[in-house]
Amino acid sequence: MGYSQEFAENMTLLHQSLRDNPKQWIQLVSGPDQLCEKYPNSGEYHCQDNSIYEMDAAILEKLGLKIGQFLKWEEIETHIKKNVIPSDIQTVCKNCSWRSYGVCEEGIQEVLEGKGLRKIK
Secondary structure, three states, X not given: OOOOXXXXXXXXXXXXXXXXXXXXXXEOOOOOOOOHHHOOOOOOOHHHOXXXXXXXXXXXXXXXXXXXXXXXXHHHHHHHHHHOXXXXXXXXXXXXXXXXXXXXXXXXXXXXXXXXOOOOO
């Protein structure tokens, strides 16, 4: 899934990198991030839309995290386990076009079960 083949490949690469190396450091940023680097150059730049900033702020608040923090991916997973349940996606990400696919809720459930990020085929 994604906005373009290049975007989907970048998302898969980042996902697999976190899955394979849970001690990888992450910096929480405001605005466009490594995923947005591969957003297609067609039409409005979605990554700077106000709704994206609102969703980012909502999930950070839910996780108890703040912009500018450096954490290992495994620490972020710990925050997920302590602060999030799958149904939170329906509220926190209410405007996301990908919400209807259900993969985010499934991903949260798998983190809660200690499975971590799933392997992408």
